[in-house]
């Protein structure tokens with residue numbers, strides 16, 4: 124699994140963190156997404172896909 | 188089992204994506220009123236309107252992902268009637284499916300009167316492109332409307348260096364939604380960025396010269412001169428095409444707790460209204476379109492998920508980012524839970540002692556961390 128985030132599109136909603144806190148975080152100063160790992164273990168796949176699905180800015184791309 | 192989605196935007200597309208992701212392999216048709224490939228609306232008042240993003244960046248899924256959905260897209264042909272699970276379109280197509288999803292969103296309110304050059308609403312990509320074109324040459328802009336959209340448009344027009352006046356009936360922007368404290372901060376923000384506020388007075392009409400808008404008339408007799416006027420007075424659910432369908436239409440398509448409007452008919456997004464806590468709720472925000480569509484997709488596939496979101500929206504105005512979780516209201520008690528009003532903060536909204544909303548001002552991450560108060564509530 125490979126994850127790409129587009130920080131320019133991100134609107135700082137934090138939905139991704141709620142869905143997969145081991146993979147996504149937000150910058151303290153402006154809430155923009157930061158990727159904790161771009162290749163998480165497979166058991167997080169469902170959470171990561173959920174994060175991409177709920178992102179209101181379509182800023183998360185997941186390649187299996 | 189076939190699925191027909193009416194409305195090719197956030198809620199409609201998310202329904203399709205979720206169905207496919209959950210392994211649904213049967214035929215899906217997506218019917219859309221507009222010719223454009225599906226695009227996203229939030230950038231239309233922000234990055235697209237100010238010219239930072241082109242049309243391609245507003246696309247919902249990129250081209251490759253769109254074709255991977257293996258859905259049949261019928262675009263530029265609005266639905267005009269629903270009979271059972273059969274849809275008739277403007278061009279005369281007749282489309283039937285085992286399941287129909289209604290995701291036709293909203294139609295903006297307009298002021299009564301003729302169409303005029305320089306007079307705009309903002310809902311679609313075409314609206315945004317037309318407004319953008321006019322803003323480039325504008326001398327003086329008046330935004331009629333003191334809600335979220337009005338504020339964002341005023342902010343973008345200022346960013347383009349234009350003289351901007353915001354007119355609306357409330358004492359401060361967003362007062363009815365977020366209360367006087369945050370409304371007051373918004374008024375201060377807009378004033379400090381150079382927006383002239385003419386609030387607290389109703390707009391009674393427009394003036395025009397040779398088919399072009401020339402000003403906005405206020406109830407107190409004043410006329411605000413303008414060569415570009417944007418009306419942002421809210422929008423109504425797009426349900427005209429459902430007249431005679433037998434569905435219950437009352438400020439949206441009324442659904443049950445599972446987003447079902449009738450047997451095999453679901454609704455999602457801005458157009459849908461469903462029982463929530465002790466009343467019917469309809470939300471107009473981007474995350475609701477996604478979350479409700481995910482719920483609809485699950486229920487189409489045989490789950491029985493009640494839709495119980497924690498509402499959330501964001502708005503960006505100048506460099507201020509506002510995040511709102513839950514359901515704040517004007518009559519709630521507001522306290523600062525973190526930070527300070529001069530800079531960045533998280534506020535709690537309480538009704539009857541219970542936290543019902545959390546609002547962040549330039550503190551998106553911190554605000555999300557307060558969301559748990561709403562989960563427990």
Ligand SMILES: Cc1cc2nc3c(=O)[nH]c(=O)nc-3n(C[C@H](O)[C@H](O)[C@H](O)COP(=O)(O)OP(=O)(O)OC[C@H]3O[C@@H](n4cnc5c(N)ncnc54)[C@H](O)[C@@H]3O)c2cc1C
Pocket residue numbers: 193194195196197198199218219220221227228229230231232264265266267290291292293309310311336425428455456457458471472473474476499500501502503
């Ligand atoms: C300018 C703008 C800025 C916004 N900014 C924010 C923001 O910052 N944060 C936020 O949370 N929310 C924001 N929103 C709200 C958010 O975009 C909406 O909540 C979201 O688009 C709703 O999605 P939807 O799919 O339900 O409806 P829509 O996006 O309105 O889509 C409905 C679709 O149905 C189509 N349609 C209509 N009638 C028919 C018919 N008869 N037949 C076939 N198709 C039809 C329309 O053409 C449209 O494509 C903004 C909205 C606008 C307009």
Ligand code: SF4
Pocket residue numbers: 128132133134135136137138139140147149154155156177178179180181182183
């Ligand atoms: S869900 Fe999307 S918009 Fe929200 S913080 Fe994560 S990447 Fe950004």
